[in-house]
Amino acid sequence: MTEWRCHIAGWQSLEDVEAAAARQAAAARALDQAVQVALAAGASWADIVRAAGMTGRSATERWSGRD
Numbered sequence: 877m878t879e880w881r882c883h884i885a886g887w888q889s890l891e892d893v894e895a896a897a898a899r900q901a902a903a904a905r906a907l908d909q910a911v912q913v914a915l916a917a918g919a920s921w922a923d924i925v926r927a928a929g930m931t932g933r934s935a936t937e938r939w940s941g942r943d
Contacts, residue, residue, distance in 0.1 A: 911939055 907928065914924055925935045 908939070 911924055911928070914927075921932070921935065925932050928935065930938075
């Protein structure tokens with residue numbers, strides 16, 4: 877049984893990577909949507925940057941042209 881667990885450990889790790897990547901993509905979509913809602917509600921870019929924990933440059937690169 878130990879040998880089998882060692883054999884499939886790599887595949888299980890890849891499944892974990894895939895699941896984490898899916899969660900990360902979902903979180904990114906949720907963040908994008910939340911930024912759009914915040915902008916529509918009148919939030920400033922400075923407030924959004926602070927709330928997102930990003931630099932202004934990172935926010936500009938990510939969301940420029942989307943508002």
